[in-house]
Amino acid sequence: MSSSRARRIAKEIADIHADKHSKVEVEPVAGDDLTVLRGTFFGPPDTPYEGGKFHVNIRIPLEYPFRPPVMKFETKLWHPNVSSQTGAICLDTLSQAWSPVLTIKSALISLQSLLSTPEPKDPQDAEVAGMLIRNPEEFEHVAREWAVKYAGAPKKESGEGSGGATAETIKKKAQVAKDTEEKAKMAAYHGYNKDLIDRFVDMGFDVPTVVSAFEYVGIDRNEGQDYELEEAYMGDITARLFGES
Known part of the structure; x- marks a missing residue:
């Protein structure tokens, strides 16, 4: 690994460890190898994933940061933009919208935001997307069951909503996610224009x-x-x- 690439990854990991507010975690999978990492974050509130702990496999390409990290969910989840079979992710930030300005932390925050703002019209998993479009309540029910089973989310009492999949709440959460992602990008500038x-x-x-x-x-x-x-x-x-x- 080039020294500059290694320094950048090490600094990003150190910054994540120092940030106690984002509650995003990243650790190397095998000792000092910084090319294979494991990211962790909690499901966002007012979603079927709330309270679940989600793990993401992260592989750093040779061209990083000029190419995005390759990420896929290790934790199974029911979401239109994540394959329920392989954990593959459909997210612009990890493909054509990637920029060297972005970091591993901002990518994980974008993934966390994705759980709040499913995009069924641009799916990774057509079956899940179809359920969300046709029957949002059933989608929430299955998504919550999977979060409990695979991510350790607490079971909710009968009648307690899992939140998130109505048109109004999706629009509101989309704006929150957009604002969060923008803040994550701007944080890298340390107050400079x-x-x-x-x-x-x-x-x-x-x-x-x-x-x-x-x-x-x-x-x-x-x-x-x-x-x-x-x-x-x-x-x-x-x-x-x-x-x-």
């Missing part, structure tokens, strides 16, 4: 590396507003990025 950082990202560096260079040089965050850097600062940042300082 996105356009300001991305001008250096366009040179081929990833966001964490550029942000680290900005912080090393002492660049003003300017309350998150964009602005033109002085030429001397540009030189200092570029030198740092190319390892010349």
Whole structure:
């Protein structure tokens, strides 16, 4: 594994361990091998998956972070965008919408959000999608049964709703999921303006590396507003990025 790739993965794992709020976990599967990981998160509230603990197999490609991690659920679940047989996932973030700005943590948060916002019109599992479209109540019932059986979710008392699959709640949860994913992306910028950082990202560096260079040089965050850097600062940042300082 290249040293830069290994450093980035190790830093991402350390950041996940330090973040006590997201409740996302990641650990190497075999000792010091950082190319095969296991991610874990809890099912989101007000969904059939609430209270369940879900495990995800993560394989890091050679081209990471320029190619997305390969993820599939180890925990069986009943969801239109996840194969009920293989755990394969249909999610834009893990395919054409992937960006080097994203991280293992943000990908796992996107998966957690996916449990709140099923997309039956773009399914990975046609049988599950058909049930959600034709009979949302039956879908919730089966999804909850699977969460209890395979993810250790607590059984709910009779009459207690499992939440989540009406048109109104799906729309509301979709907005929450979108906001959560956007916050996860922006957190990588450490308060700097996105356009300001991305001008250096366009040179081929990833966001964490550029942000680290900005912080090393002492660049003003300017309350998150964009602005033109002085030429001397540009030189200092570029030198740092190319390892010349």
